[in-house]
Amino acid sequence: MPNSDAPQPPAVHPEALEKARQAIMRYRELLDLMQSRLRDYERAYVGLFAGLSESAASLPEKGRQREAAYAVLDDDKALTRALLTARFDSRDFEREFEALHDRVVELRTESDLWDS
Numbered sequence: 001m002p003n004s005d006a007p008q009p010p011a012v013h014p015e016a017l018e019k020a021r022q023a024i025m026r027y028r029e030l031l032d033l034m035q036s037r038l039r040d041y042e043r044a045y046v047g048l049f050a051g052l053s054e055s056a057a058s059l060p061e062k063g064r065q066r067e068a069a070y071a072v073l074d075d076d077k078a079l080t081r082a083l084l085t086a087r088f089d090s091r092d093f094e095r096e097f098e099a100l101h102d103r104v105v106e107l108r109t110e111s112d113l114w115d116s
Contacts, residue, residue, distance in 0.1 A: 016107060023104050030096055037089050044082035048072070 048068045049057065056067040072079050 016110060019103070019107050019110075023100060023107065026100055030093065030100070034093060037086075041082065041086050044078070044085070048078060048082075 048071075049064055051071055052064060052067050056064065059067065
């Protein structure tokens with residue numbers, strides 16, 4: 001027997017509720033994708049140090065970065081590829097979050113129409 005003292009959710013249009021649920025689901029998907037991409041970027045960063053000698057690899061981070069900079073000046077492909085990937089992924093994420101935000105704002109307007 002349901003507890004009659006429990007707060008009841010407000011009455012909403014079923015389509016509005018489903019659209020809001022889908023927006024939340026898409027937000028989770030985007031967060032998961034961002035986390036995955038961030039791990040990829042971290043691996044690319046670590047890869048910049050892959051060719052360092054054992055003595056250079058044991059330096060503090062700033063020293064390792066300096067040693068890796070020598071390699072980048074000789075061949076910047078790995079760093080350029082990593083940066084371009086992050087750059088374009090960031091633009092894609094910006095567009096996805098913008099579209100999701102716009103759908104949620106639009107949903108508020110639609111919800112007002114359904115309530116009338």
